[in-house]
Amino acid sequence: MSAQSPYVAATIGADVSRVSHTDSNLYSSPSNDAEVLSGSLRVGSSLGTNWGVELEFVRSGRSHRSQIPIVSPLAGGVNIGSVTSIFGVSPVGIPISSVVNFQTDVRSSHSDLDAVLWARQRLGGTIDMVYLGGLVFSRERVDVTQTFPTGIRVLAPSGGFRTTLIDYGTRPLVGVESRIRMTSHMRLMPGLRLQGLGDGWLLRPYVGLGWSF
Numbered sequence: 001m002s003a004q005s006p007y008v009a010a011t012i013g014a015d016v017s018r019v020s021h022t023d024s025n026l027y028s029s030p031s032n033d034a035e036v037l038s039g040s041l042r043v044g045s046s047l048g049t050n051w052g053v054e055l056e057f058v059r060s061g062r063s064h065r066s067q068i069p070i071v072s073p074l075a076g077g078v079n080i081g082s083v084t085s086i087f088g089v090s091p092v093g094i095p096i097s098s099v100v101n102f103q104t105d106v107r108s109s110h111s112d113l114d115a116v117l118w119a120r121q122r123l124g125g126t127i128d129m130v131y132l133g134g135l136v137f138s139r140e141r142v143d144v145t146q147t148f149p150t151g152i153r154v155l156a157p158s159g160g161f162r163t164t165l166i167d168y169g170t171r172p173l174v175g176v177e178s179r180i181r182m183t184s185h186m187r188l189m190p191g192l193r194l195q196g197l198g199d200g201w202l203l204r205p206y207v208g209l210g211w212s213f
Helices: 081-087
Strands: 006-019 034-046 051-060 063-067 103-122 127-147 160-181 186-196 200-212
Touching: 006 186, 034 063, 034 103, 034 200, 103 160, 103 186, 127 186
Parallel strands: none
Antiparallel strands: 006 034, 006 200, 034 051, 051 103, 063 103, 103 127, 127 160, 160 186, 186 200
């Protein structure tokens, strides 16, 4: 791509996210790790011989996970006769420990607007290496559905609770990609980008096609 030449590109890739969580023999927090497909559209321009700017919109696929968290057991020695009619787990007056299992379904997706500055290193007549850094303005949507066992649906007549969480954030982004000349205007663009998350990171390998004007 020549100096001060605008371009457009489209990519398809995979979003591999890793998020902090806790594992213990007493308690384990659910993992929010995910691997989903993603796609992007970008516009950019060279502002000098070997550097330029770019704006990219990225949309990830929708991840889904199910889990059965465990509510802490009732302490030994507690008379649970009063809740037997709900849980149906013991005769009246017998002190026991009990657990209640319920199903939790979590579906999440995110969209990003990436603003980056890039620098180019020419490796020959047809291949450029591009190094980039910038900021990601992200929006993540998480839909949580908790479904209770039939025996305790008196607590939730609809059979469960539904919650939608929307999170906005601004994170750093770094990456590297190749721009391989295919025609005088078309480029093949394989690359790798790494961006921060609220409590983790997201790695995005991708391949795309770019068209310079």
